[in-house]
């Protein structure tokens with residue numbers, strides 16, 4: 001049976017990669033082979049970068065008001081085609097259709113925010129900084145930027161970057177995850193229809209060679225990476241040593257603080273959604289619940305009841321809450337981490353290792369651990385599956401001390417009705433995306449996104465106003481006439 005082989009989009013045209021190496025793309029709900037992703041070569045990447053560099057001068061001289069017009073058209077096209085994009089996403093990734101659509105809508109908001117460039121790119125000016133001398137600072141685009149995307153939000157993550165980059169007058173090369181390249185194929189068809197000039201937006205499919213090529217290519221000014229912590233650190237350290245701008249968003253281990261005074265039903269609903277949504281493959285997923293002040297029995301019983309009620313299955317089917325994990329290999333990794341949790345003394349309250357789902361999909365059911373202790377691997381390492389751990393502490397201070405000792409600090413949330421506890425949490429918690437009575441503390445497009453410690457390498461985070469700092473140089477003009 002022949003399967004579709006993906007193409008690259010360079011200079012406004014779809015072109016075949018000559019690479020002999022490819023990755024297989026499967027529908028994780030069925031195991032069916034749905035495509036072949038070429039692992040483009042370094043030369044193919046270099047060609048795309050040269051095309052983007054060539055397009056830069058004309059694009060940066062295009063007035064910002066004209067630059068945002070194709071973004072408005074892209075936003076309209078994404079609105080019109082959101083359901084089709086969500087269905088493509090579910091087929092290659094596995095998350096449910098409503099989760100897929102939610103992530104597409106989040107992505108569309110990025111395009112909306114980027115169209116604010118005429119205001120958000122403005123500089124500052126001051127007359128008479130000295131007698132007869134005026135000073136003005138302007139933001140100028142820098143050149144070619146790229147992004148390297150993870151598998152878990154196939155449509156949304158590149159939208160964190162390219163709309164802002166091109167609105168500022170830069171040109172761009174995107175590398176999707178080789179595990180889920182179809183969403184970006186569809187996205188770039190819409191990009192083409194939106195009418196960006198050739199070379200402004202380019203797509204190169206591939207894996208490690210493209211990433212290493214981006215690090216090496218001297219014509220790339222900046223790289224945005226999203227993925228696991230070891231690769232985030234690798235890309236950050238190598239590419240910044242090549243004097244590029246780099247923002248590298250890494251992995252997560254998100255602690256949720258559940259106070260005894262919380263609105264318990266609301267909190268348990270939110271935590272279940274946060275931990276089990278997208279099969280736990282979210283960098284903002286709840287991973288460990290710190291039960292604070294003697295509420296653990298109630299929490300355990302409430303979560304168990306909610307998690308047992310979730311329907312596991314093909315995310316494209318109605319009534320399914322929990323789709324598969326991304327691949328057979330990833331399922332094995334999740335199962336190994338569950339086994340390690342058992343070996344280390346965690347109490348497996350709900351065992352999702354063999355969910356009753358027909359077919360050859362890569363399913364892991366809802367899994368709940370109790371009696372988890374700080375030193376255990378399931379308390380410290382990212383699992384990236386539908387696995388939730390319960391830990392008991394006496395006070396908020398004790399919980400904060402545990403969270404501060406964790407190397408990963410992407411997102412933390414607290415559930416409480418106490419203003420004092422909420423304030424102390426917000427003030428002290430180490431993660432830089434923090435929720436108060438919010439299960440998934442995801443910043444909107446006009447705020448910035450990114451964690452702390454080993455969850456983020458760099459200084460300027462994704463989207464929001466910080467995008468306009470990442471994608472521009474601030475030039476100061478001092479003039480006397």
Ligand code: NAD
Nearest residue numbers: 149150151176177207208211227228231249250251252283
């Ligand atoms: P990953 O690190 O395996 O891959 C990310 C990208 O890096 C892919 O495009 C891949 O081709 C490339 N890559 C992988 N290994 C490489 C290597 N050895 N050399 C060069 N390039 C390499 O991540 P993933 O499994 O696709 O995504 C899941 C991870 O992403 C999780 O850790 C999750 O927490 C993280 N994530 C973080 C955020 C955030 O905002 N912090 C958002 C989404 C996902």
